Amino acid sequence: MVESSATASTTAEPAPPRTRRWVALHGYNVRICHWINVIAGGYLLLSGIHIFLDFPELYWGHTGYQGYPAIFRLSDWGLSWDEAGELGNRMWGRNYHFTFAWVFLINGVIYAVWSAWTGHFRARLWPAREDLRASALSGELREHLRWSSPARTAATRYGTLQKLSYSFMVFVFVPLMLLTGLAQAPAFAAAWPWLLDLFGGRQTARTLHTIGTVVFVLFVVVHVLEVLLSGAVNRIRAMVTGRFRLPEEAQ
Amino acid sequence: MSERRAGITRRRMLVSVPALGGLLVTGCSDTFRPPVVRSGLIGAADVLTMSTSRWLQADQPLAREYGREHIAPEFPTWGQTNPDDERYQQHVSEQFRHWALPVGGLVEQPRSFSLADIKALPVRTQITAHVCEQGWSAIAEWVGAPLSLLLEAAGGVKPEARYVVFHAVDGWYESIDMFEVVHPQTILAYGLNGEELPVGNGAPLRLRVERQCGYKNIKFIQSIEVVDSLAGIRRGTGGLSSDFGFHWFGGV
Numbered sequence: 386m387v388e389s390s391a392t393a394s395t396t397a398e399p400a401p402p403r404t405r406r407w408v409a410l411h412g413y414n415v416r417i418c419h420w421i422n423v424i425a426g427g428y429l430l431l432s433g434i435h436i437f438l439d440f441p442e443l444y445w446g447h448t449g450y451q452g453y454p455a456i457f458r459l460s461d462w463g464l465s466w467d468e469a470g471e472l473g474n475r476m477w478g479r480n481y482h483f484t485f486a487w488v489f490l491i492n493g494v495i496y497a498v499w500s501a502w503t504g505h506f507r508a509r510l511w512p513a514r515e516d517l518r519a520s521a522l523s524g525e526l527r528e529h530l531r532w533s534s535p536a537r538t539a540a541t542r543y544g545t546l547q548k549l550s551y552s553f554m555v556f557v558f559v560p561l562m563l564l565t566g567l568a569q570a571p572a573f574a575a576a577w578p579w580l581l582d583l584f585g586g587r588q589t590a591r592t593l594h595t596i597g598t599v600v601f602v603l604f605v606v607v608h609v610l611e612v613l614l615s616g617a618v619n620r621i622r623a624m625v626t627g628r629f630r631l632p633e634e635a636q
Numbered sequence: 637m638s639e640r641r642a643g644i645t646r647r648r649m650l651v652s653v654p655a656l657g658g659l660l661v662t663g664c665s666d667t668f669r670p671p672v673v674r675s676g677l678i679g680a681a682d683v684l685t686m687s688t689s690r691w692l693q694a695d696q697p698l699a700r701e702y703g704r705e706h707i708a709p710e711f712p713t714w715g716q717t718n719p720d721d722e723r724y725q726q727h728v729s730e731q732f733r734h735w736a737l738p739v740g741g742l743v744e745q746p747r748s749f750s751l752a753d754i755k756a757l758p759v760r761t762q763i764t765a766h767v768c769e770q771g772w773s774a775i776a777e778w779v780g781a782p783l784s785l786l787l788e789a790a791g792g793v794k795p796e797a798r799y800v801v802f803h804a805v806d807g808w809y810e811s812i813d814m815f816e817v818v819h820p821q822t823i824l825a826y827g828l829n830g831e832e833l834p835v836g837n838g839a840p841l842r843l844r845v846e847r848q849c850g851y852k853n854i855k856f857i858q859s860i861e862v863v864d865s866l867a868g869i870r871r872g873t874g875g876l877s878s879d880f881g882f883h884w885f886g887g888v
Contacts, residue, residue: 442771447773447775448706448775451712452712453708453709476882480678480881480883484677484681487680569767570887571846571888572848572888573887575693575698575699576689576693578697581700588773591771
């Protein structure tokens with residue numbers, strides 16, 4: 386219901402009535418799930434780093450141990466095995482990683498069911514066909530390279546690049562992180578042996594899971610940067626209260 | 637797959653009836669919940685993790701077994717690699733000829749097993765991946781006696797049996813529930829990659845519980861105890877790793 390009012394306001398673009406300075410931008414579900422995600426994602430990242438630091442090497446295939454040919458060694462980048470071990474606490478990391486994996490998963494399932502049910506995915510997240518035309522994409526890319534713009538500060542719907550990155554995170558990244566995580570767990574690998582075949586071994590799954598962590602950090606950095614460049618206060622307030630203040634130009 | 641399931645059914649039939657009774661009656665909640673549920677969100681997640689894993693493993697699947705070509709060039713030694721214990725060192729020098737494993741608690745006929753007794757039990761050989769909770773994994777060939785058959789040789793377990801506790805020479809201890817005990821890949825290994833189990837890997841006997849992480853695969857086993865509750869044992873959490881703060885269920 387909140388969602389439909391938000392969609393209504395976006396379809397009313399580009400000229401909302403002069404009297405309306407505020408629009409309902411984000412529904413309850415989006416806001417609650419977003420902030421739970423911030424907490425769960427933060428803990429997953431921190432605890433994941435702890436787990437990694439306790440064994441800071443990556444391998445490919447089924448087998449990998451200290452002394453086995455590695456594809457990545459933290460010690461090659463200036464942090465020795467012992468120094469990394471001092472920083473990382475895998476017990477704390479494992480406890481919190483699995484706890485917040487559940488928080489993240491349950492939150493994500495609620496978000497996904499709600500979004501599919503209300504049409505949020507289709508209306509807001511999934512790029513429309515005309516969004517994907519080369520001219521539209523290059524136009525948007527050029528605009529992003531200009532760093533900040535009034536149009537983006539006033540935007541009440543997601544841009545195509547934004548839709549593509551959100552859709553990638555929801556439909557590709559999260560499922561892959563979940564599966565590469567489960568493939569590392571002996572109980573799940575026994576129940577679902579296809580997990581090991583899918584990724585070609587536990588160490589490959591672990592490596593992909595770590596690469597995924599880097600992708601997650603990049604996503605967060607770009608996401609926060611975009612918020613800062615498009616009216617940080619207004620954007621963050623909209624994600625808290627749901628209401629977005631239209632800038633003067635847009636009124 | 638059907639072949640594997642048939643194998644498990646045969647094994648299950650070999651396991652004493654009381655053990656199965658324990659699994660089905662009192663063992664129901666044990667299968668889905670750790671013996672001690674930790675407080676807060678972490679405890680809730682523990683129960684979710686264990687019950688989900690066990691629900692997916694309801695048909696007792698085997699952990700993946702690999703071909704010989706996948707065996708790792710070496711098998712790492714980790715943690716305790718040579719217990720500083722006079723009697724243990726004596727056993728090492730005697731090639732464990734006078735070593736004996738007491739099996740007690742809730743078994744019908746408590747008794748001791750020499751290494752030769754254990755080797756005389758039906759042999760199971762499995763090439764599996766050891767999955768360390770720290771992050772490493774290595775594929776190796778293990779040779780040993782199925783735990784369920786060892787318990788059967790001690791007369792089978794009593795109906796109230798719920799956990800099997802393993803005590804190691806160096807003071808380490810761990811426990812597993814009946815769901816893992818009856819599994820055919822749960823073996824007491826005395827051979828690694830075609831040789832006697834080396835001291836660094838837990839000679840003369842270590843547990844292989846293939847669907848759980850490395851820390852549950854206790855080395856240097858000195859005695860085995862079948863219990864109905866873990867409450868009175870050490871700090872009561874069911875293992876030294878869970879005493880430290882690791883999840884008792886090592887499936888993830």
